[in-house]
Amino acid sequence: MSTDAFVHPDEIRSMFSSAMSDMYRSEVPQYGTLMELVSEINQSKLEAEPELADSLAHNGELERIDLERHGAIRLGKPEELFNMRRLFAVMGMHPVGYYDLSVAGVPVHSTAFRPIDEEALKRNPFRVFTSLLRLELIEDEDLRSEAEGILAKRDIFTADAIKLIYLAEKNGGLTRTQAEQFVAEALETFRWHSDSTVTLETYQKLHDAHRLIADVVCFKGPHINHLTPRTLDIDAVQQDMPKRGITPKAIVEGPPARSCPILLRQTSFKALEERVNFIGDRRDETVGTHTARFGEIEQRGIALTAEGRKLYDTLLAATRHAVQINVGGSNARDYETELVERFRAFPDDYETLRVEKLAFFRYSPTKAGLNAAKKDDLTGSINALVDQGYLRADPIIYEDFLPVSAAGIFQSNLGSDEQKNYSEQSNQKVFEDSLGAPVSDELDLYAGLEQDSLNAALEALGIRKNVA
Ligand code: OOG
Ligand code: NI
Numbered sequence: 001m002s003t004d005a006f007v008h009p010d011e012i013r014s015m016f017s018s019a020m021s022d023m024y025r026s027e028v029p030q031y032g033t034l035m036e037l038v039s040e041i042n043q044s045k046l047e048a049e050p051e052l053a054d055s056l057a058h059n060g061e062l063e064r065i066d067l068e069r070h071g072a073i074r075l076g077k078p079e080e081l082f083n084m085r086r087l088f089a090v091m092g093m094h095p096v097g098y099y100d101l102s103v104a105g106v107p108v109h110s111t112a113f114r115p116i117d118e119e120a121l122k123r124n125p126f127r128v129f130t131s132l133l134r135l136e137l138i139e140d141e142d143l144r145s146e147a148e149g150i151l152a153k154r155d156i157f158t159a160d161a162i163k164l165i166y167l168a169e170k171n172g173g174l175t176r177t178q179a180e181q182f183v184a185e186a187l188e189t190f191r192w193h194s195d196s197t198v199t200l201e202t203y204q205k206l207h208d209a210h211r212l213i214a215d216v217v218c219f220k221g222p223h224i225n226h227l228t229p230r231t232l233d234i235d236a237v238q239q240d241m242p243k244r245g246i247t248p249k250a251i252v253e254g255p256p257a258r259s260c261p262i263l264l265r266q267t268s269f270k271a272l273e274e275r276v277n278f279i280g281d282r283r284d285e286t287v288g289t290h291t292a293r294f295g296e297i298e299q300r301g302i303a304l305t306a307e308g309r310k311l312y313d314t315l316l317a318a319t320r321h322a323v324q325i326n327v328g329g330s331n332a333r334d335y336e337t338e339l340v341e342r343f344r345a346f347p348d349d350y351e352t353l354r355v356e357k358l359a360f361f362r363y364s365p366t367k368a369g370l371n372a373a374k375k376d377d378l379t380g381s382i383n384a385l386v387d388q389g390y391l392r393a394d395p396i397i398y399e400d401f402l403p404v405s406a407a408g409i410f411q412s413n414l415g416s417d418e419q420k421n422y423s424e425q426s427n428q429k430v431f432e433d434s435l436g437a438p439v440s441d442e443l444d445l446y447a448g449l450e451q452d453s454l455n456a457a458l459e460a461l462g463i464r465k466n467v468a
Pocket of ligand 2: 072
């Protein structure tokens with residue numbers, strides 16, 4: 001079969017994310033309300049700032065502005081992660097980054113399945129933050145083996161989903177009919193099931209060990225626990241949520257608002273309490289509730305180099321050390337003030353970020369540069385070429401996640417009192433063994449993008465050698 005007959009993985013990803021969005025909106029009505037709010041705030045921001053609208057239009061981002069950027073799931077056993085990697089690969093999503101959340105008291109480690117190349121990200125940026133439960137962190141041995149026993153019995157993929165994954169791998173793609181069927185079958189894995197696979201008593205035992213363990217172990221599959229659209233003004237959405245009857249978490253995670261946004265800012269609304277039917281003989285013993293599903297929004301900025309990231313981590317740690325948000329979140333303002341103060345130490349103009357090598361940039365030759373190159377042999381350092389207006393540098397956007405922020409999102413939806421410190425060390429190797437592949441290093445990806453853009457720009461300007 002010729003590859004022309006295959007649907008492009010980027011298109012399968014778009015089909016899948018839009019099907020997922022429809023499903024989630026009908027399952028979690030508050031999420032629909034959040035989407036409306038985000039869309040309204042994006043519109044007014046675009047009207048108020050025509051330059052922003054222009055630059056988004058220039059990058060081809062305007063039409064997809066309100067679309068979901070990511071979702072999240074939590075898996076229970078290694079083979080689920082292994083097959084999830086295969087499933088996402090059909091949609092052009094590959095594991096990037098390793099996040100150890102046990103250090104923040106959440107017994108999981110994670111990766112993000114996402115498109116890697118720039119074109120694919122532009123066509124549809126949808127990604128899924130995927131966590132694997134670390135059962136070895138349950139101290140009580142009996143409980144651990146009970147959880148293992150429950151998980152051993154479940155199969156989270158439909159037989160047809162597995163068959164279509166196999167066909168995609170074998171033939172190198174899926175035909176339109178197969179792709180449509182694949183999306184429908186894949187969706188089954190992410191669906192919410194209000195019937196638990198265990199008794200209320202078992203649920204409660206696992207819940208007492210850690211809410212997250214109950215969330216993963218007691219259900220038929222890894223229900224998608226949130227979807228996250230992009231907002232152009234996260235502070236405005238955070239502020240307006242209560243007006244729409246939505247309760248946001250106490251603070252926006254990540255860096256403060258800045259003129260040059262860095263990394264990722266995110267906030268979520270609290271998880272819903274949902275009715276669950278547990279296994280049992282007596283009706284009054286079988287109905288309970290579970291909180292798992294919520295909504296989130298994100299706003300992204302420039303990707304930081306290792307050095308920039310170190311500075312970010314240091315300033316964030318200092319803020320968190322100085323102000324610990326209390327359970328009710330009544331001191332959220334103090335935290336925000338502290339955060340803004342501390343981050344004054346982080347340069348807030350693109351030129352300094354670039355010259356000090358704190359962030360990644362995409363280089364391109366300017367018209368003036370191309371004209372000059374026709375007349376003369378250009379030389380000089382990168383900085384000199386930029387100063388002369390021959391080379392232009394645009395921010396490369398951060399496409400990944402932040403472990404401290406992710407832990408904050410987890411915690412606000414598990415109840416913020418859930419602080420536990422696991423002594424066990426992080427274990428990327430074990431994670432990759434389960435995954436059946438290494439995860440890509442996100443910093444290498446950004447560095448590669450920057451270098452490729454620089455090489456191409458220098459070549460266009462007739463400069464062979466990379467000048468320091
Ligand atoms: C995932 C939380 C992490 C984010 O945006 O950082 C996350 C989860 O709750 O399963 O989605
Ligand atoms: Ni999220």
